Amino acid sequence: MTKEHAPATLRNRDPILSVLKRILPDKGLVLEIASGSGEHGAYFAPRLEGLTWQPSAPNPESRASISSWAEETECDNLLAPVALDVLVQPWPVPQADAVVCINMIHISPWAVTQSLMAGAARTLSAGGVLYLYGPYMIDGEHTAPSNQAFHESLKSRDPQWGIRDLADVISEAETQGLEHVESVQMPANNQSVIFKLM
DSSP: OOOOOOOOHHHHHHHHHHHHHHHHHSSSSEEESTTSSHHHHHHHHGGOEEEEEEESSHHHHHHHHHHHHHHHTTOOTTOOOOOOTTTTSSSOOOEEEEEEESGGGGGSSSHHHHHHHHHHHHHEEEEEEEEEEOOOOOOOOOOOSSHHHHHHHHHHTTTTTTOOOOHHHHHHHHHTEEEEEEEEEEGGEEEEEEEOOO
């Protein structure tokens, strides 16, 4: 089957949507980085009618799944996925009003986070929003034993993966002119982290 399913999506989509409704502009283009199965975009786009949602993924399997979810949704403001590898600059979407990236930073090398910040800064116009979601360490400490276990599991799969310290992510964003404006505690020891391009 081309349609993939990420179980966590059903648990986190409504809490994420509540934050997105508050922080995203009323109109414009939202570029979703690393859209995965495509379930988030298929859920968010019909509920954010003033916005156009652009999903993306580096591999064809994910893009096929994204397309399958989009076809089922039949939503006019959900675009076909584009092939986008965060590490390959420039991105195929030259400009966006917001960039959304869910559950990627901890499942990729640090260089991907650095490239994400650089790419978002190039793609966003002044005042544009970068929204991140996932687990983070705070001041070098995990926020829950389950997060520490998850971190160790990620490291065992790839030593370059792992839950990042929020301060390091904020510092990297600031080098690209992205100001940290808010963090929101989310269910299951995750956080929404919001930046704006100054």
